[in-house]
Amino acid sequence: GPNYKWVWKAKIPLKIKIFIWQLFQNAVLTRDNMRKRNWPGNPSCSFCRDVETA
Numbered sequence: 644g645p646n647y648k649w650v651w652k653a654k655i656p657l658k659i660k661i662f663i664w665q666l667f668q669n670a671v672l673t674r675d676n677m678r679k680r681n682w683p684g685n686p687s688c689s690f691c692r693d694v695e696t697a
Contacts, residue, residue, distance in 0.1 A: 673697050
């Protein structure tokens with residue numbers, strides 16, 4: 644897979660590193676990802692009404 648060493652070497656808080664890594668892995672629970680897991684809710688963004696994606 645892709646090389647994510649730059650994420651772990653960056654001088655940013657650990658929780659931000661983990662979030663960035665999850666974002667690149669498409670593991671952040673956005674509404675489109677939750678729909679793939681049979682979430683019954685509305686997939687549109689609360690702000691712009693487009694389908695929410697990472």
